[in-house]
Amino acid sequence: MKRNTIDQLEAILTDPDLRVPFFDGKTAYYSRQEEIDTAIQKVLSNGDYINGSEVTEFASNLANYLDVAKVIPCANGTDAITLALMALGLGKGDQVIVPTFNFIAAAEAIALLGLEPVFVDIDASSFNINVAELEKQITTQTKAIIVVHLFGLAADMYSIMGLAKKYDLFVIEDVAQALGGTYQGKKLGTVGHIGCTSFFPTKNLACFGDGGAVFTNDLNLAKRVKMLANHGQAQKYDHQYIGLNSRLDTLQAAILNVQLRGLDKAIVERKEIAGGYHQSLKNVASVSLPKEDQAHTYNQFCILLANRELRDQLKSYLKENGVDTMIYYPKPNHLQPAFTKPGYQLGDFPAAEDTCERILALPIYPHLDNEKQTYITKLIVRFLK
Template identity: 40%
Template sequence: MQIPFVDLKSQYDIIKADIDQAIAAVISKTAFIGGTHLKNFEDAFAAFCNVKHCIGVGNGTDALYIALRTLGIGSGDEVITVANSFIATSEAITMIGAKVVFVDIDPKTFNIDTGRIEEKITAKTKAIIPVHLYGQPADMDPILIIAKKYNLKVVEDAAQAHGAVYKGKRIGSIGDMACFSFYPGKNLGAYGDGGAIVTNSDDWALKARMIANHGRIDKYDHEIEGVNSRLDGLQSAILATKLKHLPEWTEARRRNAYCYNKCLADTGLITPFEIDDVTAVYHLYVVRVKEELRKKFQDHLQTKGISTGIHYPIALPNLKAYKYLNHTESDFPEATKASREIVSLPMFPELTESQIRYIAEAIKSFQP
C-alpha cells in the first residue's frame, strides 16, 4: 500500500465538478483581479471566522507583514513569537524592520510556552505573534492578559488552524488581527499561493487593504506607499468553493486523529495533546520518537509505502538565518529537543481508517 503525506488529488476528484465550474466562471468573465469573486470569498471567510473584515492577500507571509505594518510596528521595535514554527512567522517580523524575540515551546503542545513570555518583554516590545501550530490552538487567555498588561498587540498566526476553536471562539477572532495562509496543502488550500488577514477593526481593515494594494483605495489615489499583494479571482473562487466543505473536512481530520490515537496507544509514541476546551483541526498529526531512532523510523515507514515529514527539523533560533542573534541551542531546550524527535504522519480528510490501521501496524512492526 502507498500512502502519501497529503493527497490533494483525491480531494479534487471529489469536488471536481464544483471546482471546474468555479474556475470557468472566473475565466468566462475575465474577472482575474479583484471583483465579485474576491469579495464573495472575503465576505464568506470573515463570516466563517466570526469577524467583520477579511482582506485577501498574496500569501500567508504577506499577511503577517501587512498586519504588523498596519499596527504601526517597525524599525526599533521587538515582536515576540514562538521558537518552533515555519520561518514565515519570524521572517515577517524582520521584513518590517523589527527584531524577532523567540520564546521556547510547551513540550506537550509545541505551541508557545505562555509562562515564558513575560520574561522576554522589554520597553521595545510591541506585539506577540502566537502560532496555532499543527492546527492546535495556542493558549490565548494568558497571552491576552499579558498583552493587556503591557499594552501589546496580538497577531494570530493561523496559517495551520482554519476553523479551529479556543474556548468557544473561532481562531482568527481572538487577537487584534489574524493571518491565514491558503498554500495548497493547508486545511483550506488554494491551487496556488494565497493568504488573508482578518480583523474586527474598521480602521485596521482599511489600512491593511490600502497597504496590500499599493497604498490606495481608489485607482490612482495613493495615500501611502504599499505593496502589491493580491488574492486573485481564480484562487478566490476556488477557496469559496472549498470553504463550503471545510467543516466536514475538519471533522474528518479530527476523526482520523482520534483513530490514530487509539491505534497508536500501545506503541510508545507520544501522540498529540489538546489543551482543555479547544477544537483542534489537525493540519498535521505529529508524534515524537527518540532522536536516535527517528531516521530509522522514517526509513522503515518508507519501505512500507508510507510518507512522513518533519515540521520542523531545525528550531527557528537555531537556523543560520538567525545566527546574528547569537542564540545557543540551550537557550530553547524544548524547541531544540522537539526538532530532533518529531515526525509528521500522513494526515488529510480523505485518509481512511484502513490506511491508518495499516500505518499503525507498520509502526508496531518497527524494530529499533
C-alpha cells in the same frame, strides 16, 4: 474501496501508484470536482482574473464563517503576516515576540520589516508558545506577539491576551494551520487584534496554489491592511503608504468559495483520522502522541519518538514501506543561519530544540483511507516492538 486485510494492503502498497503520500492534493479536487470545475469555468469565461467578484464574495463568506468584521484576501500567508505587522505601524527596532518552533514565515516578516524577532520556547506538550517564558521576554521595546496555533491546536489565548493587556501589546494570531478551530466559542484568528492565514494546498482551508488572508474586528486596522495590500493606495494612484502588491487571484477565490463550504466537514474528517492514530498508538510506549483536545483541528498529526536516531530510523522504515512522513520542523527558527547572527545559539530554547530532534508528522488529510491509516499504524507498531 473494499476493505483489505493488512497483508493484502502490504502487497498493494508495493505498487508505486498506491503508496501513502504525505499529502494528496488531487483528492481535494476530485471530491468536489463538479462544483470546482463550474466555479473555475465561470471565472475563465468572465475574464475578471484580477479582483473579480469572487474575491469580494470570498472575503464576505469567510467573514461570515469567522464572525469577524473584515477579511482582506491577499497573495499568501507570509504576506498576510507582513501586512498585519505593517498595519500596526511599528517602528524600526521594535520587538515582536514569536515562538522559535515554527515555520519561518512570521520571523521572516518581522525581520524584513526592520523589526526585531524575539524568540520564545514552546511548551513541549502542546508545541505552542510557552506563556511563562513569553512574559520573561517582554521589554519596553516589545510591541506585539505573534501567536501561532501550531498543527491546529489553539495556544493559551486566555493567558496571552492577559499579558497583552498588562503590557499593552498587539496580538497577531497566525491560524495558517488552525483555520476553523475555536477557542472558548470564538473562531481562532478573531481572539487577538488581527488574524492571518494561508490557503496553501495542505492547509485546513486550501486553494490550488497560493493564497492568504488577514482578518480583524478593528475597522481602522482593516482599512490599513486593505490599502497596504494594494500598493498603499487609498484610491487608484493615490498612494498613502509604501505597500505591497498582494492579491488573491480570482481563480483561487472561486475555488476557496467552494472549499469553504466543506471546511467544517474536512475538520471532522481530520479529527476522525487523529482519533484513529490515538486509538492505535496509545499503548506504544516509545511514542508520545499530540494532545487530545476537542477543538484541535489536526492540520498535522505529529508524534514524538524517544530520540533522533529512532525518529530517523522510523521515518526510513516507513519510506521503505511506501509511507511518506515529514519533519515539522527539523530546526527551530533561532538556529537558522539567518537568525544566528543576533546571538542566538544551541541551548537557548531546550524544548524547541529537543522537539526538532524527535518529531515526526504522519499523513493526515480528508479522504485518507482507513485501510491506509491502519497500514501506517501497523508498520509503526511493528517497527517499535
